[in-house]
Amino acid sequence: MSPPAIELIAISKRFGPVQANKDVSLSIAAGSIHGIVGENGAGKSTLMSILYGFYEADSGEIRVAGRPLRIRRPADAITAGIGMVHQHFMLVEPLSVVENVVLGAEGGKLLKGGIARARAELARLSRDYGLAIDPDAIVGDLSVGFQQRVEILKALYRGAEILILDEPTAVLTPSEADQLFALLRSLKAQGKTVILITHKLREIMDVTDTVSVMRRGAMVAHVETARTSPPELAEAMVGRRVLLRVEKTPHPRGAPVLEAAGLSFRDERGCEKLSDVSLTLHAGEIVGIAGVAGNGQSELLEVLAGLLQPSRGLIRLDGEILDAGDRTPANLRELGLMHIPEDRHRMGLVTAFPAAENSILGYHDDPTFGPGPFLSPARIAAHALAGMTAYDVRPADPSLKAAKFSGGNQQKIVLAREIERAPKVLLVGQPTRGVDIGAIEFIHRRLIALRDAGVAILLVSVELEEVMALSDRILAMCGGRITGERAAEATDERDLGLLMAGVNQEAA
Amino acid sequence: MSATPIDLPRWADAGLVPLVSVTAALLVAGLVVLGIGESPLEATALLLKGALGSVEGLGFTLYYTTNFIFTGLAVAVAFHAGLFNIGGEGQATIAGIFLALACLWLAPLPGILLVPLAILAGAAGGALYGFIPGWLQATRGSHVVITTIMFNFLAATLSVYLLVNVMGKPGSMQAETPEFAGHAVLTPMHQLLAPLGIKLPATPLNTAFLLALAALVAIWALIYRSRLGYAIRTVGANPRAAAYAGISPARMTIVAMALSGALAGGLAVNEAMGVQHRLLIDFTAGYGFVGIAVGLMGRGHPIGVALSAFLFGVLYQGGAELSFDKPTITRDMVVVIGGVVILFAGALDGLFRKLVANTLQLGRAA
Numbered sequence: 007m008s009p010p011a012i013e014l015i016a017i018s019k020r021f022g023p024v025q026a027n028k029d030v031s032l033s034i035a036a037g038s039i040h041g042i043v044g045e046n047g048a049g050k051s052t053l054m055s056i057l058y059g060f061y062e063a064d065s066g067e068i069r070v071a072g073r074p075l076r077i078r079r080p081a082d083a084i085t086a087g088i089g090m091v092h093q094h095f096m097l098v099e100p101l102s103v104v105e106n107v108v109l110g111a112e113g114g115k116l117l118k119g120g121i122a123r124a125r126a127e128l129a130r131l132s133r134d135y136g137l138a139i140d141p142d143a144i145v146g147d148l149s150v151g152f153q154q155r156v157e158i159l160k161a162l163y164r165g166a167e168i169l170i171l172d173e174p175t176a177v178l179t180p181s182e183a184d185q186l187f188a189l190l191r192s193l194k195a196q197g198k199t200v201i202l203i204t205h206k207l208r209e210i211m212d213v214t215d216t217v218s219v220m221r222r223g224a225m226v227a228h229v230e231t232a233r234t235s236p237p238e239l240a241e242a243m244v245g246r247r248v249l250l251r252v253e254k255t256p257h258p259r260g261a262p263v264l265e266a267a268g269l270s271f272r273d274e275r276g277c278e279k280l281s282d283v284s285l286t287l288h289a290g291e292i293v294g295i296a297g298v299a300g301n302g303q304s305e306l307l308e309v310l311a312g313l314l315q316p317s318r319g320l321i322r323l324d325g326e327i328l329d330a331g332d333r334t335p336a337n338l339r340e341l342g343l344m345h346i347p348e349d350r351h352r353m354g355l356v357t358a359f360p361a362a363e364n365s366i367l368g369y370h371d372d373p374t375f376g377p378g379p380f381l382s383p384a385r386i387a388a389h390a391l392a393g394m395t396a397y398d399v400r401p402a403d404p405s406l407k408a409a410k411f412s413g414g415n416q417q418k419i420v421l422a423r424e425i426e427r428a429p430k431v432l433l434v435g436q437p438t439r440g441v442d443i444g445a446i447e448f449i450h451r452r453l454i455a456l457r458d459a460g461v462a463i464l465l466v467s468v469e470l471e472e473v474m475a476l477s478d479r480i481l482a483m484c485g486g487r488i489t490g491e492r493a494a495e496a497t498d499e500r501d502l503g504l505l506m507a508g509v510n511q512e513a514a
Numbered sequence: 515m516s517a518t519p520i521d522l523p524r525w526a527d528a529g530l531v532p533l534v535s536v537t538a539a540l541l542v543a544g545l546v547v548l549g550i551g552e553s554p555l556e557a558t559a560l561l562l563k564g565a566l567g568s569v570e571g572l573g574f575t576l577y578y579t580t581n582f583i584f585t586g587l588a589v590a591v592a593f594h595a596g597l598f599n600i601g602g603e604g605q606a607t608i609a610g611i612f613l614a615l616a617c618l619w620l621a622p623l624p625g626i627l628l629v630p631l632a633i634l635a636g637a638a639g640g641a642l643y644g645f646i647p648g649w650l651q652a653t654r655g656s657h658v659v660i661t662t663i664m665f666n667f668l669a670a671t672l673s674v675y676l677l678v679n680v681m682g683k684p685g686s687m688q689a690e691t692p693e694f695a696g697h698a699v700l701t702p703m704h705q706l707l708a709p710l711g712i713k714l715p716a717t718p719l720n721t722a723f724l725l726a727l728a729a730l731v732a733i734w735a736l737i738y739r740s741r742l743g744y745a746i747r748t749v750g751a752n753p754r755a756a757a758y759a760g761i762s763p764a765r766m767t768i769v770a771m772a773l774s775g776a777l778a779g780g781l782a783v784n785e786a787m788g789v790q791h792r793l794l795i796d797f798t799a800g801y802g803f804v805g806i807a808v809g810l811m812g813r814g815h816p817i818g819v820a821l822s823a824f825l826f827g828v829l830y831q832g833g834a835e836l837s838f839d840k841p842t843i844t845r846d847m848v849v850v851i852g853g854v855v856i857l858f859a860g861a862l863d864g865l866f867r868k869l870v871a872n873t874l875q876l877g878r879a880a
Contacts, residue, residue: 311758313757313758334760335757335758335759335760336759336760337760339760345758347758352752352754352755353752353754353755353757353758354755354758355752355755356747356748356751356752356755357751357752358751358752359747359748359751363744366744367748367755367758367759368758368759368760370741370744370745370748370759370761371741376739376741379740379741379742380735380739380740380741381739381740381741381744383739
């Protein structure tokens with residue numbers, strides 16, 4: 007029997023006080039697809055970064071195909087036949103596919119020879135793996151799914167025998183994800199080894215042969231995929247039983263609260279990001295927006311939150327038409343429209359500020375926080391502490407910088423701030439992105455409780471499962487348009503997947 | 515992956531890092547002194563004695579410190595809004611013109627009205643000259659670093675024109691205004707304290723120093739304790755989060771630049787109203803530029819600004835004494851030493867932060 011493709015033996019890595027990996031051992035058979043699951047911050051990315059040479063382990067050993075190897079930089083990993091496809095693509099968009107593939111492996115001072123060789127090699131790789139791709143296409147013009155193929159081709163061109171994919175489906179539609187899995191299977195059939203890092207248990211079940219679970223820097227389970235189940239994996243990840251389904255009782259919806267009619271938005275380059283979007287939010291309902299990232303959901307949220315001005319269309323709140331002058335973020339907050347932004351690092355928080363100061367972001371003019379033009383640190387800290395306690399933020403330390411909290415706790419700081427203000431309308435973007443399973447459960451329950459209390463909620467998420475689990479009604483978006491509406495109980499992933507790709511079967 | 519910003523405990527960030535960089539700067543400066551054949555130890559002793567060794571020396575040191583507090587605070591305030599105000603020189607120049615006009619035109623007023631009005635006029639002039647680049651950046655996207663540098667030249671040229679052709683003393687070859695009236699100037703410290711029985715030698719130190727101390731406290735309260743300061747810091751730390759929070763980054767850019775310009779105007783108050791008692795050409799003498807180093811070294815915090823302003827005050831006064839005592843160490847050498855300090859404290863700061871962080875980490879691991 008051939009030695010395992012990769013063996014990690016007792017790998018440990020510490021960043022200051024944080025033990026990111028402790029005594030991690032892992033063995034992956036050649037020619038298999040191996041999944042690594044774990045919550046955010048469980049140490050998956052650190053482990054793969056050690057394997058790819060971004061960091062060096064403090065102790066432990068790496069063996070590739072049975073031979074001990076010291077990997078000090080990515081170049082060492084590439085030489086050893088390890089390739090990595092990052093979650094955020096490392097592509098040069100204005101260059102063509104073939105130019106991207108040879109980048110860093112041009113093989114000489116002049117491009118000509120390298121390009122010709124790459125072209126021949128690309129043709130062979132495309133044939134072997136059924137990767138149809140035009141070598142002269144400009145990468146920036148390709149869809150996200152194709153860009154990912156370019157990343158995979160890059161790794162293969164460099165002779166990768168072992169391919170690491172970090173959350174590869176985060177940006178794909180369900181059908182693109184299926185194509186990716188087909189590709190992974192054909193790589194496996196050709197004898198390549200694939201390591202798949204993900205937090206989506208369904209993908210693990212679909213495509214992997216074996217799976218490892220990480221929790222708090224340690225490996226807690228190695229199992230054959232065929233002998234496990236999603237609840238078992240989830241329990242191993244969190245260390246306790248979790249409810250994957252959200253408990254939700256039907257709730258009668260109330261009067262319309264937020265109405266948008268014919269909203270269009272053009273960005274500064276004149277590109278139409280929203281076309282003629284109309285929707286109505288009723289009190290006590292959750293309307294979910296399903297769509298692949300970048301199809302206008304972000305713009306819709308920001309237009310409704312007053313951060314972008316629509317080029318056309320009407321917005322009514324409680325039946326009153328809002329003029330452009332009324333639609334400032336400060337005024338909308340005053341009117342009871344709160345917004346949990348999609349990107350908490352870039353918008354929802356000032357990560358350089360302590361949690362206390364983040365707890366008044368958007369409300370710093372509130373007179374309860376201090377006399378006249380001044381702010382009282384004691385009052386702000388008390389306010390922050392109350393919110394952190396109510397939302398179980400750990401550690402409940404208002405003086406700690408927001409950057410120091412985990413993703414889930416950061417999100418809870420934002421939720422506490424916005425929900426505590428008793429919103430009438432809540433716009434929620436990616437509420438559980440980068441949030442661990444335990445916190446996801448908590449956030450979902452809060453959102454349902456708000457709905458039951460009569461709040462109108464608009465939920466935007468790239469996690470189709472989340473949209474389906476929480477929403478009462480689902481709108482699908484594609485290319486800046488709403489391509490269909492479904493009642494949550496009357497649809498499934500396949501149906502929504504088609505809508506998200508712009509195909510409405512009901513209408514057709 | 516991406517380099518994470520180095521996080522240090524507050525005491526290390528505010529105290530240890532500047533201390534390490536200043537020490538390194540002094541060592542390098544010592545090597546330069548050694549290179550021209552003088553003893554670095556002797557030079558250091560002379561420098562410290564000149565700056566701190568006598569009441570008179572200390573008076574001069576604090577007079578220089580006053581200038582650096584104002585220009586350093588100006589840089590610090592803009593820095594909190596994420597802006598690099600390189601225009602302290604120009605803003606102080608325009609402040610000087612406004613202030614001189616007030617002192618000359620409003621001379622019939624009694625001193626109790628005239629002095630505050632003249633100070634306000636100076637602050638308004640500086641604020642206006644900071645407002646314009648701020649407004650240009652907010653509305654047109656013209657970067658303040660570029661515009662404030664260019665505005666320095668515009669202010670210098672304007673002041674030459676005004677002092678030579680319009681405001682100059684009649685019949686004088688000097689580019690300067692007539693002397694301000696006796697009740698339009700700030701009281702020197704030695705005169706202020708004489709009635710209390712405290713006898714001090716005559717130095718340029720005047721009540722502008724007290725104004726600078728008040729400015730330190732006021733700016734601390736503004737930045738860290740007020741709603742406006744919160745808005746300014748939010749814009750500086752994360753403009754998108756500011757927009758989300760309903761804070762207009764454009765407005766805060768303009769406000770911070772105007773405030774910064776007004777603070778730079780303090781330089782004109784100290785120099786024109788406190789020391790020269792007239793407006794001289796080029797009275798800013800590079801204090802505005804050194805203020806950039808003061809503001810950066812002080813980490814934008816008023817306490818840090820006060821400490822680094824004092825350090826530069828010591829270097830200026832001690833350096834002047836040093837070049838007087840040691841003819842081989844010329845005024846230019848002193849400028850080199852100051853430059854080395856700026857280089858190490860400002861530009862190479864990241865280097866020392868990393869060093870300090872690694873050392874602390876080792877200490878913890880051991």
